[in-house]
Amino acid sequence: MEAFFVWFQWLYDETGVNLTYFYDSFDRGRMIGGFFTTIWLSVVCLFFSTIIGIVGAWLQGSRLVWTRRIVQGYIQFFRNTPPLVQMYFFFFALGNLLPRVKNEFGFMEPMLGNFTWAAISLSFFAGAFNVEIFRSGIEAVPESTREAAEALGYNRLQSYMYVVLPLAFRVCLPALNNNLVNLVKTTTLAYAIAVPELLYVSNQIWSDSVNVPEMMVTLLILYVALVGLLVWAMHRWERAIRVPGYGI
Amino acid sequence: MTATQAWTTDQPIVRIADVYKAFGAVDVLNGVSLNVMKGEVICIIGPSGSGKSTLLRCINALVPINKGSIQVEGQEVHDPKLDKLELRKKVGMVFQQYNLFPHKTAVQNVMMAPITVLKQDKTEVEARAYALLKKVRLEGKEHSYPGELSGGQQQRVAIARSLAMNPDVMLFDEVTAALDPETVKEVLVTIRELAEEGMTCLLVTHEMGFAREVADHMYFTDRGVIVEQGPPKEFFANPKDPRTQEFLGQIL
Numbered sequence: 363m364e365a366f367f368v369w370f371q372w373l374y375d376e377t378g379v380n381l382t383y384f385y386d387s388f389d390r391g392r393m394i395g396g397f398f399t400t401i402w403l404s405v406v407c408l409f410f411s412t413i414i415g416i417v418g419a420w421l422q423g424s425r426l427v428w429t430r431r432i433v434q435g436y437i438q439f440f441r442n443t444p445p446l447v448q449m450y451f452f453f454f455a456l457g458n459l460l461p462r463v464k465n466e467f468g469f470m471e472p473m474l475g476n477f478t479w480a481a482i483s484l485s486f487f488a489g490a491f492n493v494e495i496f497r498s499g500i501e502a503v504p505e506s507t508r509e510a511a512e513a514l515g516y517n518r519l520q521s522y523m524y525v526v527l528p529l530a531f532r533v534c535l536p537a538l539n540n541n542l543v544n545l546v547k548t549t550t551l552a553y554a555i556a557v558p559e560l561l562y563v564s565n566q567i568w569s570d571s572v573n574v575p576e577m578m579v580t581l582l583i584l585y586v587a588l589v590g591l592l593v594w595a596m597h598r599w600e601r602a603i604r605v606p607g608y609g610i
Numbered sequence: 611m612t613a614t615q616a617w618t619t620d621q622p623i624v625r626i627a628d629v630y631k632a633f634g635a636v637d638v639l640n641g642v643s644l645n646v647m648k649g650e651v652i653c654i655i656g657p658s659g660s661g662k663s664t665l666l667r668c669i670n671a672l673v674p675i676n677k678g679s680i681q682v683e684g685q686e687v688h689d690p691k692l693d694k695l696e697l698r699k700k701v702g703m704v705f706q707q708y709n710l711f712p713h714k715t716a717v718q719n720v721m722m723a724p725i726t727v728l729k730q731d732k733t734e735v736e737a738r739a740y741a742l743l744k745k746v747r748l749e750g751k752e753h754s755y756p757g758e759l760s761g762g763q764q765q766r767v768a769i770a771r772s773l774a775m776n777p778d779v780m781l782f783d784e785v786t787a788a789l790d791p792e793t794v795k796e797v798l799v800t801i802r803e804l805a806e807e808g809m810t811c812l813l814v815t816h817e818m819g820f821a822r823e824v825a826d827h828m829y830f831t832d833r834g835v836i837v838e839q840g841p842p843k844e845f846f847a848n849p850k851d852p853r854t855q856e857f858l859g860q861i862l
Contacts, residue, residue, distance in 0.1 A: 504709075506705060506707055506709045507709050507711065507712075509672060509705070509709065510703075510709035510710075510711075510768075511711075512698075513670055513672060513698060513701075513703040513705075513772075514698065514722075514723040514775060515694070515695045515698035515699060515727040515728070516723070516726070516727055517694075517695070520726055524726055528713050529711075529713055605712055605713045605755055605757065606755045606757055606758050607712075607755050607757015607758045607759075608713065608756075608757045
């Protein structure tokens with residue numbers, strides 16, 4: 363392992379290609395931390411935005427007109443405003459309205475940290491699109507299938523959970539994939555509120571070592587790999603839930 | 611007529627009294643009344659758009675009515691306080707397009723409702739589901755998905771799925787209309803067996819031969835009213851109303 367690190371030091375000395383995060387243990391620590399922060403932020407947002415999509419699409423079918431209007435308002439608000447503005451709004455506007463609490467060093471600090479706000483704002487942002495994606499899947503489930511469930515005594519929630527949603531999922535999975543891929547890439551916006559994710563730590567490293575081209579290429583390769591992994595997993599899932607004889 | 615009295619088997623199990631139903635400006639049912647006793651098999655025939663299917667769907671409250679009364683085992687179906695689950699445990703329905711759940715295998719289709727809706731024990735339901743599929747002659751097809759089954763097989767799964775809820779009344783809404791002539795037979799055989807076992811059946815059908823054979827009572831509907839009714843022998847041999855004569859003349 364040591365020889366591996368030494369080789370990158372040699373590479374820098376000989377060619378000028380400066381990959382500090384291989385031979386410098388401090389930069390290595392920052393890079394690994396950034397990588398896992400990005401993964402963790404992505405996983406949290408993927409999970410909650412999907413939940414928001416499922417619940418939102420259910421509420422959209424509500425009999426109460428005001429429930430439907432609120433869901434519609436939420437979608438319009440989060441779809442029609444830039445995600446960076448949303449993140450600033452959450453972090454600076456809402457974050458300041460919350461009470462401050464004493465931290466372990468005895469200082470007063472905001473109740474929710476920047477990572478939490480990034481996760482909240484990105485989940486709501488991607489969730490708004492997910493509601494519409496799930497709605498498209500739900501509308502593809504024939505009314506007669508829903509009616510059959512109703513005739514068997516299913517109430518609305520049971521029919522949604524056991525019949526409509528599993529079928530809708532199969533229809534809307536390609537669109538859902540797209541949005542989740544976008545979500546993983548959008549986590550870089552958390553840079554703006556100093557969440558130490560990949561872009562943020564890369565910026566720190568290139569500020570110290572002035573190795574901007576190397577760090578940029580590194581970032582691109584890492585995101586290609588991360589998103590590639592997500593797409594691969596989603597395709598596997600798509601295949602796993604494919605139903606024989608069912609067109610989708 | 612409105613109060614729910616204790617129902618006994620000497621009273622009609624399905625009692626339909628002067629039912630009106632309109633979809634927007636279109637009148638579909640214009641005062642339909644009919645009674646079905648327990649164990650009786652009735653067939654409703656009539657031209658398309660005469661309200662046959664709507665009538666069946668009103669019986670298990672899939673469609674609300676505008677006026678009149680429908681009772682199943684003495685329970686008013688269109689009472690706003692009705693427990694719909696209680697009604698649907700009593701009334702099973704089979705549709706023209708089968709409407710199976712395409713993401714579940716045949717046996718899962720049969721098992722789903724008793725487990726999720728009635729919260730029955732899984733192993734017990736599973737045994738019953740296999741028995742029901744055997745009864746509708748689908749042994750060996752338990753683990754096929756609906757998309758892998760023929761229309762007639764799918765329809766028999768749909769019948770088994772409905773029977774798994776142990777209903778007292780079965781509604782069949784043109785269940786053979788989407789099938790080819792050969793598969794029609796396998797579905798009709800299943801229905802005939804049910805009828806012979808004493809299941810109360812209401813059938814909307816275009817299979818006149820089958821209706822004549824299996825029905826205890828025939829109804830002919832046209833433009834939302836019952837035009838003629840009677841025991842099948844007399845109904846087919848000697849229709850009185852000119853509209854019935856015309857309809858039967860075209861079909862037979």
